Amino acid sequence: MPDITVKPVIKPELKVERPRLYKVILINDDYTPREFVTRVLKAEFRMTEDQAHAVMYTAHTRGLCVVAVFTKDIAETKATRATDAGRAKGYPLQFITEPEE
Numbered sequence: 792m793p794d795i796t797v798k799p800v801i802k803p804e805l806k807v808e809r810p811r812l813y814k815v816i817l818i819n820d821d822y823t824p825r826e827f828v829t830r831v832l833k834a835e836f837r838m839t840e841d842q843a844h845a846v847m848y849t850a851h852t853r854g855l856c857v858v859a860v861f862t863k864d865i866a867e868t869k870a871t872r873a874t875d876a877g878r879a880k881g882y883p884l885q886f887i888t889e890p891e892e
């Protein structure tokens with residue numbers, strides 16, 4: 792009898808997880824002009840006038856509005872840049888980030 796040893800070949804399981812996404816949320820305030828909020832949304836989040844106006848108006852009437860979702864780094868960078876644009880003009884405009892469930 793030939794001595795044959797069969798070695799099991801174990802294929803490593805490839806587990807690739809999606810990166811967790813973060814929401815950028817626009818917060819309403821009583822001071823920042825609507826037109827300025829719309830302009831920041833267009834510039835920082837590449838929205839059309841209509842999209843930006845709809846997001847601004849939702850935050851204005853409901854208190855906040857989810858602007859978009861990104862990976863953590865991009866969400867934080869965009870929220871900071873958009874908040875800083877308001878601060879540069881003396882407005883309390885605020886964009887925050889929050890992980891998606």
Ligand code: TYC
Pocket residue numbers: 817818819820821822823824825828847848850851884
């Ligand atoms: N509430 C502001 C005003 O009446 C406009 C505004 C809208 C400010 C949305 C912030 O996230 C905001 N001038």
